[in-house]
Amino acid sequence: xxPQLVVNPDRCTGCRACETACSFAHYEEFNPQRSAVRxxxxxxxxxxxxxxxxxxxxxxxxxxxxxxxxxxxxxNGGFVVLVDRERCVxxxxxxxxxxxxxxxxxGASSVRKCDLCDGDPACVQACATKALDYSGVNSLASxxxxxxxxxxxxxxxxx
Amino acid sequence: xxxxxxxGGWQGRLLRVDLERGTASSEPxxxxxxxxxxxxxxxxxxxxxQEVDPTVDPLSPDNKLIFATGPLTGTSAxxxxxxxxxxxxxxTGAVATSNTGGYFGAELKFAGYDVVIVEKAATAPxxxxxxxxxxxxxxxxxxxxxxxxxxxxxxxxxxxxxxxVMCIGPAGENLVKISSIMNDMGRAAxxxxxxxxxGSKKLKAIVVRGTRGIRVADPAGFVQAVQDVRDHELLNxxxxxxxxxxxxxxxVEFSNEFGLxxxxxxxxxxxxxxxxxxGTAVSRYNLKGISKTKACFGCxxxxxxxxxxxxxxxxxxxxxxxxxxxGSLGAVCGISDVEAILKSNYLCNELGMDTISxxxxxxxAMELVEKGYVSEDEVGRPLSFGDGAAVVELLQKTxxxxxxxxxxxxxxxxxxxxxxxxxxxxxxKKLEFPNYDPRGGNGYALAYATQSRGACHIRNEVHCxxxxxxxxxxxxQEEGENIDRFDPEGKAEVAKNIQDYYCMIDSSGMCNxxxxxxxxxxxxxxxxEKATGIDFGGLDGFLRAGEAIFNLERLxxxxxxxxxxxxxxxxxxxxxxxxxxxSKGHVPKLEVMLPEYYALRGWDADGVPTPxxxxxxxxxxxxxx
Numbered sequence: 121x122x123p124q125l126v127v128n129p130d131r132c133t134g135c136r137a138c139e140t141a142c143s144f145a146h147y148e149e150f151n152p153q154r155s156a157v158r159x160x161x162x163x164x165x166x167x168x169x170x171x172x173x174x175x176x177x178x179x180x181x182x183x184x185x186x187x188x189x190x191x192x193x194x195x196n197g198g199f200v201v202l203v204d205r206e207r208c209v210x211x212x213x214x215x216x217x218x219x220x221x222x223x224x225x226x227g228a229s230s231v232r233k234c235d236l237c238d239g240d241p242a243c244v245q246a247c248a249t250k251a252l253d254y255s256g257v258n259s260l261a262s263x264x265x266x267x268x269x270x271x272x273x274x275x276x277x278x279x
Numbered sequence: 280x281x282x283x284x285x286x287g288g289w290q291g292r293l294l295r296v297d298l299e300r301g302t303a304s305s306e307p308x309x310x311x312x313x314x315x316x317x318x319x320x321x322x323x324x325x326x327x328x329q330e331v332d333p334t335v336d337p338l339s340p341d342n343k344l345i346f347a348t349g350p351l352t353g354t355s356a357x358x359x360x361x362x363x364x365x366x367x368x369x370x371t372g373a374v375a376t377s378n379t380g381g382y383f384g385a386e387l388k389f390a391g392y393d394v395v396i397v398e399k400a401a402t403a404p405x406x407x408x409x410x411x412x413x414x415x416x417x418x419x420x421x422x423x424x425x426x427x428x429x430x431x432x433x434x435x436x437x438x439x440x441x442x443x444v445m446c447i448g449p450a451g452e453n454l455v456k457i458s459s460i461m462n463d464m465g466r467a468a469x470x471x472x473x474x475x476x477x478g479s480k481k482l483k484a485i486v487v488r489g490t491r492g493i494r495v496a497d498p499a500g501f502v503q504a505v506q507d508v509r510d511h512e513l514l515n516x517x518x519x520x521x522x523x524x525x526x527x528x529x530x531v532e533f534s535n536e537f538g539l540x541x542x543x544x545x546x547x548x549x550x551x552x553x554x555x556x557x558g559t560a561v562s563r564y565n566l567k568g569i570s571k572t573k574a575c576f577g578c579x580x581x582x583x584x585x586x587x588x589x590x591x592x593x594x595x596x597x598x599x600x601x602x603x604x605x606g607s608l609g610a611v612c613g614i615s616d617v618e619a620i621l622k623s624n625y626l627c628n629e630l631g632m633d634t635i636s637x638x639x640x641x642x643x644a645m646e647l648v649e650k651g652y653v654s655e656d657e658v659g660r661p662l663s664f665g666d667g668a669a670v671v672e673l674l675q676k677t678x679x680x681x682x683x684x685x686x687x688x689x690x691x692x693x694x695x696x697x698x699x700x701x702x703x704x705x706x707x708k709k710l711e712f713p714n715y716d717p718r719g720g721n722g723y724a725l726a727y728a729t730q731s732r733g734a735c736h737i738r739n740e741v742h743c744x745x746x747x748x749x750x751x752x753x754x755x756q757e758e759g760e761n762i763d764r765f766d767p768e769g770k771a772e773v774a775k776n777i778q779d780y781y782c783m784i785d786s787s788g789m790c791n792x793x794x795x796x797x798x799x800x801x802x803x804x805x806x807x808e809k810a811t812g813i814d815f816g817g818l819d820g821f822l823r824a825g826e827a828i829f830n831l832e833r834l835x836x837x838x839x840x841x842x843x844x845x846x847x848x849x850x851x852x853x854x855x856x857x858x859x860x861x862s863k864g865h866v867p868k869l870e871v872m873l874p875e876y877y878a879l880r881g882w883d884a885d886g887v888p889t890p891x892x893x894x895x896x897x898x899x900x901x902x903x904x
Contacts, residue, residue, distance in 0.1 A: 134574050150493040
């Protein structure tokens with residue numbers, strides 16, 4: 121199976137270890153504002169969602185990029201969208217185009233987005249609950265199917 | 280990237296806010312001070328002892344409120360989420376060190392500050408808005424009087440959607456001596472009445488957002504050390520099995536089995552309703568949804584949770600409860616209706632009150648009524664052990680100082696004392712007891728009697744080695760093993776060492792829960808060393824650094840007028856053994872342990888540190904670095 125970065129909000133506790141891991145891997149500092157993955161927090165609802173580039177197979181950021189800096193590539197046989205900083209002109213069209221808010225100005229004349237850490241994502245290693253996983257979206261689907269069956273078995277009296 | 284100097288963990292800067300003049304300025308923190316007092320509790324207490332006369336009225340403008348993070352706060356250290364609030368306590372008159380997790384402390388570090396010192400008082404309600412170097416005092420008239428969650432929502436709307444909020448509720452505004460300061464809505468700097476100090480300064484909130492990174496002295500070594508700690512089996516077991524499932528609520532039944540679950544104002548050590556308010560009972564109220572538990576910054580354990588009471592007179596929702604709340608607002612008040620406890624917890628969080636002190640103060644009032652020392656006329660309603668509806672009503676009156684609530688707002692010691700029966704206040708140094716009755720073990724009894732801030736479990740978890748089977752500092756060799764809890768022999772040394780160790784935990788910026796689940800103290804010390812570049816010179820040097828902090832607090836307390844007479848326990852705990860349960864027949868032998876403890880500390884018979892010991896530790900009346 122081609123690996124993909126998968127987010128499972130069922131498991132996220134909002135600890136934000138992914139944010140410090142990402143910023144440290146890329147900048148050698150702990151700084152959520154420089155992390156490519158950011159956890160959206162709804163404290164009162166106990167709901168947490170790590171938001172990170174989904175590496176779209178038809179990426180809007182690549183389509184709008186006028187310089188060809190934003191480009192599709194492959195890591196571990198899987199899809200990844202990368203920024204070629206040499207070619208980037210700093211126009212931020214990709215920031216405007218990304219519907220998920222996963223491309224940001226990096227404060228150094230270019231943009232920051234998830235690069236999957238050359239195929240070994242630091243955020244996945246740091247995640248204690250496996251809310252972030254580098255396997256594939258179908259693994260999330262199978263986990264959900266199993267959880268559904270488990271709920272039926274336990275809560276609705278099925279055997 | 281190689282760094283020119285091995286300096287890390289800290290940001291090296293302090294923010295000083297003068298509320299009278301409405302000014303704020305930042306200044307560097309002396310590296311020698313950082314290396315000696317590390318952060319959090321140590322650094323906060325150092326500034327307190329340098330800048331605040333210990334005889335000041337805690338609610339006067341001359342007291343200062345110090346927010347101190349540690350070198351591990353905001354890093355990838357597990358649960359590097361903590362900050363310490365340090366001030367002179369209006370409840371105890373002693374040093375207050377009140378610790379909290381959540382996200383706020385880390386955000387303060389990201390804004391570039393290790394410490395914030397709030398001085399003087401404003402004339403009208405204000406809040407402080409910190410966004411990196413941009414610091415602004417703004418009017419808080421629109422949130423003054425509001426509860427914690429409403430205040431938080433409004434201030435986030437007024438500032439930035441990513442901003443973190445630390446605020447007081449109505450209790451702090453009304454100078455309630457058992458008030459807390461809340462952050463990220465459900466997290467509390469609960470103890471010692473720190474909320475009243477913030478209220479006395481008319482500072483409703485601090486709101487912060489930061490964009491600066493934190494670097495460490497030895498990046499590769501630090502990351503490896505974090506990984507080693509996280510791979511440790513006990514940490515993982517603790518994380519996935521024990522705490523993540525129930526938070527700490529499961530401890531209720533555990534303490535009950537050991538016969539030390541304080542019940543009905545500490546008249547009993549077992550509670551017939553323990554199962555009704557324990558972990559399993561509480562978990563039925565967990566918020567139904569996709570996430571069961573919630574974490575503080577960087578925490579793999581995630582012991583927090585949101586609960587809901589859907590129907591009835593105790594309808595509500597909020598964060599909690601944890602063990603101390605279930606005990607204090609449950610067993611201590613004789614309450615076995617878990618919905619009443621949940622409602623009381625929600626109210627304490629929203630009004631900004633310490634659940635421990637609130638529960639123990641209510642229980643004190645219940646016993647005063649039971650014994651006929653306070654009339655129901657004075658209370659304004661019937662009040663007896665087990666009455667959850669009464670507690671819910673009186674908590675609200677306490678926060679607003681309405682009717683009998685005005686007496687409750689003073690905490691249990693002043694309540695009992697003003698009615699002629701101070702012996703019914705379950706306090707040390709006027710701070711209400713947490714939920715491990717000292718008749719259950721000599722070591723932690725001694726620790727409670729001598730801890731700087733009063734009756735406190737979390738500044739010295741001696742209970743870990745007396746009945747929890749958790750090894751600390753190699754005092755026990757294997758997990759699951761305990762030392763004889765009823766034997767006073769050797770307990771002075773155990774208590775002293777654990778107190779000194781906890782001074783370092785409380786200064787690090789890490790949560791003690793994660794530290795006690797670590798393989799060894801050396802692994803914890805290594806995290807601080809690799810983050811900061813400090814070389815403590817081994818575990819002995821590390822504990823010495825903690826001992827210096829403990830002595831600095833002692834000097835402040837002595838300066839504030841406390842004496843060795845305050846190193847004691849309520850008469851009930853020294854003279855009335857339990858008649859049932861697994862701790863029956865025992866009272867702590869304080870008179871045996873205390874002289875030995877003073878001697879080990881290098882304190883004279885009056886509990887005053889000797890000049891020789893202070894010189895050894897590099898601590899003085901005016902601390903020389």
